[in-house]
Amino acid sequence: MEPPWRGAFVPPGVGGGEDVAEGKCVGERQATPPSPWRLSCQRGRATVVVPVRTSRVIAAGVASAATLALPAAAAQIDGGMSAHTFVVLRRSVRQSLTRFIRFGLPLYCGGSRRRDVALTFDDGPGPATRATLRVLRRNGESATFFLVGRNLAGWPDLPRAEATLGAVGDHTWTHPFLTRLPSSAVVREIASTQAALERLTRMPVLLFRPPYGFHDRDVDRDVRRLGMLQVLWSLDSHDSYPPPGASAAQIVRTLARSLRPGSIVLLHENLRQTEVALPALLLGLRSVGLRSVSVPDLLAVDPPTVRQLRSGIRGCPSARA
Ligand SMILES: [Zn+2]
Numbered sequence: 339m340e341p342p343w344r345g346a347f348v349p350p351g352v353g354g355g356e357d358v359a360e361g362k363c364v365g366e367r368q369a370t371p372p373s374p375w376r377l378s379c380q381r382g383r384a385t386v387v388v389p390v391r392t393s394r395v396i397a398a399g400v401a402s403a404a405t406l407a408l409p410a411a412a413a414q415i416d417g418g419m420s421a422h423t424f425v426v427l428r429r430s431v432r433q434s435l436t437r438f439i440r441f442g443l444p445l446y447c448g449g450s451r452r453r454d455v456a457l458t459f460d461d462g463p464g465p466a467t468r469a470t471l472r473v474l475r476r477n478g479e480s481a482t483f484f485l486v487g488r489n490l491a492g493w494p495d496l497p498r499a500e501a502t503l504g505a506v507g508d509h510t511w512t513h514p515f516l517t518r519l520p521s522s523a524v525v526r527e528i529a530s531t532q533a534a535l536e537r538l539t540r541m542p543v544l545l546f547r548p549p550y551g552f553h554d555r556d557v558d559r560d561v562r563r564l565g566m567l568q569v570l571w572s573l574d575s576h577d578s579y580p581p582p583g584a585s586a587a588q589i590v591r592t593l594a595r596s597l598r599p600g601s602i603v604l605l606h607e608n609l610r611q612t613e614v615a616l617p618a619l620l621l622g623l624r625s626v627g628l629r630s631v632s633v634p635d636l637l638a639v640d641p642p643t644v645r646q647l648r649s650g651i652r653g654c655p656s657a658r659a
Contacts, residue, residue: 435544435634437641438647439544441647442558443558443568444570445568445570447601447651447654448640448641449646452600452640455598455629456601456631457630458481459483459612460606461489461513461578461606462489463489467493473617474630479630481632482545483497484546485506486512486513487510488511490534494538497535498538506539506545507546507547508531508547510549516549521556528561529564532546546561546567547568553570572600572601572602573601573603575603575604575612576592578609585611586612589615590615593619599655600642600654
């Protein structure tokens with residue numbers, strides 16, 4: 339007997355028609371969703387077409403709940419990775435991101451009502467990006483990549499691959515200390531990178547992370563004016579700082595000790611120790627039932643409360659910045 343699908347979506351005001359949800363899956367087999375939903379799994383992408391009016395609302399009233407967990411379908415598709423297979427309605431992701439951009443406050447973590455965390459990789463793209471993407475894809479995990487504009491020319495095809503696996507954010511053009519620059523230079527650093535990333539990914543780029551995490555009220559205001567969400571972190575892996583960065587074993591230990599549901603984790607692309615740590619780190623995630631999602635997906639499925647957001651990093655459980 340097929341176990342029932344469970345899920346929660348359709349915030350008030352979504353309206354009728356069909357919505358398309360996309361997620362990840364492994365394998366090519368078709369699963370049989372309850373009529374009239376349509377599900378396919380091709381080349382690792384799960385697509386679900388859901389007639390909005392007939393979709394079941396499990397958690398009505400939870401305005402931002404937008405996850406469809408698909409255990410039955412997932413079990414058929416990937417034979418055992420059901421806990422890692424999920425889809426998020428694209429429309430709901432857009433809505434929740436827009437909501438947080440409007441708040442205009444830096445984001446440090448998600449909520450802690452689910453088992454999701456967001457791994458973030460700064461300073462790419464670069465020579466190790468492909469390997470990082472391969473490991474993430476093989477494990478069915480996702481991530482967010484904050485990219486530096488001046489690195490893009492060397493690897494123009496990678497931002498789109500990163501955006502497809504998770505999400506891409508802006509990490510300035512030259513990686514300066516923004517708090518030492520006049521506002522005009524701050525805006526130039528961010529806007530030029532955003533434009534280049536949008537051209538390469540063919541997607542809107544609305545996430546921003548300041549280099550070294552250095553920001554102040556002026557930087558915050560500039561980011562707000564650019565209509566972007568500033569994303570900091572609640573857990574530093576210390577893979578990069580203090581130099582030369584923690585060893586792979588230390589990175590894995592730090593995360594094993596301090597990861598909590600809703601954590602946003604700071605990691606770096608193109609550091610040998612991070613690359614070495616990644617497989618063990620993902621294994622560790624799974625062993626405690628956590629899953630990595632992109633920052634936009636985290637905001638859609640498990641957003642921080644407004645009170646958490648206003649408290650900054652103090653609003654994050656077990657923050658270690
Ligand atoms: Zn950086």
